Amino acid sequence: MSLVARHLEANGLPTVILGSARDIVEYCGVPRFYYVDFPLGNPCGKPGDRVMQQAIVQQAVALFESATHSRTTVRAPFEWSEDQSWRDKYARVDDSNRDSLRHKGELRRQQQAQAKTAGDARSPMID
Amino acid sequence: MKSASSKRYDIDYMERTRLYYRAMGYETDYQWAHFESVPFTVPARPVRESRLAVITTAMASDADASQRQLAAYPSNPIPASLLTDHLSWDKDNTHTRDVPSFLPLEQINRLVEEGFVGSPGPRFYCLPTEYSKRTTMKEDAPGVLELCRQDRVDLALLVPL
Incomplete structure (x- = not known):
């Protein structure tokens, strides 16, 4: 924007x-x-x-x-x-979600590779 | 000493996003756009005589989230809902079920009624957040400008979620 x-x-x-x-x-x-x-x-x-x-x-x-x-x-x-606790929570990375984020990233890279093959060059930031 | 929950500070979104992406296994940090100089245009006429357009990063409720592209929709009637799932808003702390909390068409209509704004843009523009700065500059930004010209808009209010 x-x-x-x-x-x-x-x-x-x-x-x-x-x-x-x-x-x-x-x-x-x-x-x-x-x-x-x-x-x-x-x-x-x-x-x-x-x-x-x-x-x-x-x-x-x-x-x-x-x-x-x-x-x-x-x-x-x-x-x-x-x-004010909402400030600490956004996109937080800690031991409680480290493994799930790693997994999420792997899935996302697979999806991006498929989208690229399909000709869709656009991708979101964090999702 | 105050507890963490009462501490007021501006969130460093760039650093948070960098750490989040690294945790997802990305090895290269995203490079945000950065410029030394910033353009500035003085409005040609008073706001009370101007036509004001709204640009959002949300998409139409029946849009396909996998097809992220610029689109224009009538400002009247105001949509009852919009698609926001594709955006990185704070899903832990709030929601987007109340359209005026992120798309200010109702508020602008009232500013028009009160004589504060000349008129609303006939259409509002949906521009989903785009990761690629190149695509934004080569396709999206010129596309929005063209829509503004078609609609004879004087001023643009850009409202990213």
Whole structure:
């Protein structure tokens, strides 16, 4: 998405990225980024919370006019929960899943090899 | 000292992903795109007079997840569900059954009603996350630009899950 934003912007179309993986977006470098510090999956706000979802989108859209230079990041003033344990859980690797991840990787490489043979060059990141 | 569950920090997604892939037996780390310079375009007109398009990494609910490609769908009516299983969102901690939590069409309609945004894009665009930077730059990014031009869009809101 960051690459697409850069391409649109370079061709005269202003963009805002509304998302959560801050390090990846900022490492790429994008014009305007509204950062929502939530688990990946709900960049527009917590499921069911219409008030928060409206506020987040309004603030993201406001960046089109408030940003005066590229690499502008604004952090949404919302917390996912008081309990921060979700941060430790994402893509965690430890002794409880090391064997299953190794197996998953073997399966995935087989699938990728088959997809390549079938002419499908596209593949997901983590699945 | 605070326990781990109360510690607030920005997740290092690149490092987490590197370690996850290594654990899956991949020997070469993924290289994320990185640029020194960043383009910037000042909007040609106020947001309240602009047409705003939405781009998501989700796919249509009846799409084939194995066929990951750019697609455009009408913004009205808003879909009741979208396909997100192919994406690496945090399946342990949340869910994607509430469409406005990741596709902001309902919110944008309200911003239009309130006079904050000129109009919604007639279509929203689905662009599943693509591993290959080359494919993104050669096919997907020009494809999205073309859709935006067809729909006479002034501004684009990109919302990756």
